[in-house]
Structures are given as structure tokens and as C-alpha cells.
Amino acid sequence: MAGLRPTLHHLNNSQSQRILWLLEELEIPYDLKLHQRVKQRAPLEMKETHPLGKAPQLETGDGRVIVESLVIAKYLIDTYDKTGKFKGDGNKNDWIRDDELCNLASASLGAPMVVEVIMTAAVKLTPFFVRPLISLVHRQLRRGYSGPELDLYFKYLDAQLGNQDYFMGSAPGRADFILSFPVDTCTGAGFIDLKKYPKMEAWHARCRERPAWKRSLEKGNGYDMTFNF
Ligand SMILES: N[C@@H](CCC(=O)N[C@@H](CS)C(=O)NCC(=O)O)C(=O)O
Incomplete structure (x- = not known):
């Protein structure tokens, strides 16, 4: 799984910025598809990858599209953070x-x-x-x-x-x-x-x-x- 290259479907002025930040912290190869808001809303093309048509969406590289920022962040950290750097440093940071x-x-x-x-x-x-x-x-x-x-x-x-x-x-x-x-x-x-x-x-x-x-x-x-x- 970790060998597969994910694609982030990103929307300007949106919460997917935090997923882009996480991808950069992980320093893994990934593809980025930039989408632009139309009258403040996500463009229709975002429904081509997921019926909700919202951002962020993460294509995992094996054909799965993950939505919901909490789940995407968990998937990325669980899959790619092999040294545990972003998993909390123990004690109550669990x-x-x-x-x-x-x-x-x-x-x-x-x-x-x-x-x-x-x-x-x-x-x-x-x-x-x-x-x-x-x-x-x-x-x-x-x-x-x-x-x-x-x-x-x-x-x-x-x-x-x-x-x-x-x-x-x-x-x-x-x-x-x-x-x-x-x-x-x-x-x-x-x-x-x-x-x-x-x-x-x-x-x-x-x-x-x-x-x-x-x-x-x-x-x-x-x-x-x-x-x-
Ligand atoms: N609960 C989802 C929320 C997704 C969401 O509502 N994304 C907003 C961006 S902040 C969006 O795509 N808005 C454009 C629209 O609904 O047209 C998550 O955590 O990712």
C-alpha cells in the first residue's frame, strides 16, 4: 500500500489545505489535482471522483477514493508515517x-x-x-x-x-x-x-x-x- 502514489483532489480556500500540508510533512510522492471554486462552491467536476463532490478527496492509487478529512489524515499517517513521527510522542499524547x-x-x-x-x-x-x-x-x-x-x-x-x-x-x-x-x-x-x-x-x-x-x-x-x- 505504501508504494502506491495517492492523488489529492484539492479545492482552493478549503479544508483540504490541511491535507496538502500533511502530504508535504510526510514527504512522500503524490499527485495533486487542483480544483477551483465556482461561485464559492466546489466545481461539478469533483463529482466525477466522488458523488458528494466535496474536498478533500484522496485517491489511494489502488482505485479507492477516501473522503472526510479525519479519515484521510488517519489513512495517510497510518500508511506512510513509518517512523511514527506524526503519531504523538507518547504518555498522554496518544x-x-x-x-x-x-x-x-x-x-x-x-x-x-x-x-x-x-x-x-x-x-x-x-x-x-x-x-x-x-x-x-x-x-x-x-x-x-x-x-x-x-x-x-x-x-x-x-x-x-x-x-x-x-x-x-x-x-x-x-x-x-x-x-x-x-x-x-x-x-x-x-x-x-x-x-x-x-x-x-x-x-x-x-x-x-x-x-x-x-x-x-x-x-x-x-x-x-x-x-x-
Ligand atoms: N466533512 C468533510 C467536509 C467536506 C467539505 O464540506 N468540504 C468543503 C470545503 S471546506 C467543500 O467541498 N465545499 C464546497 C461545496 O460544498 O460545494 C471533511 O471533513 O472533509
């Missing part, structure tokens, strides 16, 4: 912590983040004469739900880092790759101020300084998470 943080990133933190994404889009897309009303609803939702929830999860993540460089120890693990997307979204779109969470801010900067991250940006087709549409 698979339970990895799974907890990956699920927190996707399900728990994802919920208030999606509320912010939808309400931000709704405010921008509604005609100007109803915009004050939608803005009011957004502010109320932010005050009563998404704001406190995002703060809860970012505070928790800040504490989880402790004195570690990465969530899985001295090197990034699956949880770090997976968390990068909600953190990029929440900071890029201004849903949270990362300065309030100093360890998270340092972690974010540390991830962005990694040569593999920089290479992933060069190889991709854009990663603008500011939601300026």
Missing part, C-alpha cells in the same frame, strides 16, 4: 487524545463556527434594507451562543497545549493538522481574536513557520479564509 481533539475540531468547535460562517454570509448577501435586521439576529446569536462557545473551546485548547509545541507533543500529529482549519477560519474571518489565547497564537505561528506548511501554500491554488466575498 490515540485517545488525538481522536478527542479531532472530533472537537470537527463536531464541537465546528457547530458555533458554522453559525458564524452562515450569519456572516447572510449579513453580506441580504439586500441593504433588511441587512440591519439580519445583523441584529447575528449579534444576538453571537452574544448568546457562538461567541461564548468559541471562547470555551479556544480556552480549552489553549490549556490543552500546556508547555507542548504541538497538541500531540514535539511534532504535529493528526489533531494539529485537523485543528488548523477551524483555527484558520475563526481567525481569518475575525470570529475570534487569537491574542486572547496566547498558547494557541504561538501554536498557530509555529505551524505557519513550518517549511511543509509554506510548501503546501505554494503548491495549492489559494487559501484565503477572510470570507471577503
Whole structure:
């Protein structure tokens, strides 16, 4: 299996950037198919490889197409990380912590983040004469739900880092790759101020300084998470 060359179907300004980053960290040969958003959505051609038509999609080289970022990241690390560099450095940095943080990133933190994404889009897309009303609803939702929830999860993540460089120890693990997307979204779109969470801010900067991250940006087709549409 490890001899087979995977292909990443990648979409600009999307969560598949974290899979591209992981592929660069693994330093394995892979093919990259770049897809470009059309009116913010994935192009129809992405349905040629998987009926959901979303990114990321990973073709394994033996004809299988894997979807869902958590599963793709697990497959890549299980298959290609032969030295265990990205599997956590032991003690409490084990698979339970990895799974907890990956699920927190996707399900728990994802919920208030999606509320912010939808309400931000709704405010921008509604005609100007109803915009004050939608803005009011957004502010109320932010005050009563998404704001406190995002703060809860970012505070928790800040504490989880402790004195570690990465969530899985001295090197990034699956949880770090997976968390990068909600953190990029929440900071890029201004849903949270990362300065309030100093360890998270340092972690974010540390991830962005990694040569593999920089290479992933060069190889991709854009990663603008500011939601300026
Ligand atoms: N749960 C999936 C989500 C896949 C997904 O929704 N991808 C977005 C990119 S962030 C997408 O393709 N959006 C374009 C569209 O739905 O048209 C995962 O973890 O990979």
C-alpha cells in the first residue's frame, strides 16, 4: 500500500489545505489535482471522483477514493508515517487524545463556527434594507451562543497545549493538522481574536513557520479564509 502514489483532489480556500500540508510533512510522492471554486462552491467536476463532490478527496492509487478529512489524515499517517513521527510522542499524547481533539475540531468547535460562517454570509448577501435586521439576529446569536462557545473551546485548547509545541507533543500529529482549519477560519474571518489565547497564537505561528506548511501554500491554488466575498 505504501508504494502506491495517492492523488489529492484539492479545492482552493478549503479544508483540504490541511491535507496538502500533511502530504508535504510526510514527504512522500503524490499527485495533486487542483480544483477551483465556482461561485464559492466546489466545481461539478469533483463529482466525477466522488458523488458528494466535496474536498478533500484522496485517491489511494489502488482505485479507492477516501473522503472526510479525519479519515484521510488517519489513512495517510497510518500508511506512510513509518517512523511514527506524526503519531504523538507518547504518555498522554496518544490515540485517545488525538481522536478527542479531532472530533472537537470537527463536531464541537465546528457547530458555533458554522453559525458564524452562515450569519456572516447572510449579513453580506441580504439586500441593504433588511441587512440591519439580519445583523441584529447575528449579534444576538453571537452574544448568546457562538461567541461564548468559541471562547470555551479556544480556552480549552489553549490549556490543552500546556508547555507542548504541538497538541500531540514535539511534532504535529493528526489533531494539529485537523485543528488548523477551524483555527484558520475563526481567525481569518475575525470570529475570534487569537491574542486572547496566547498558547494557541504561538501554536498557530509555529505551524505557519513550518517549511511543509509554506510548501503546501505554494503548491495549492489559494487559501484565503477572510470570507471577503
Ligand atoms: N466533512 C468533510 C467536509 C467536506 C467539505 O464540506 N468540504 C468543503 C470545503 S471546506 C467543500 O467541498 N465545499 C464546497 C461545496 O460544498 O460545494 C471533511 O471533513 O472533509
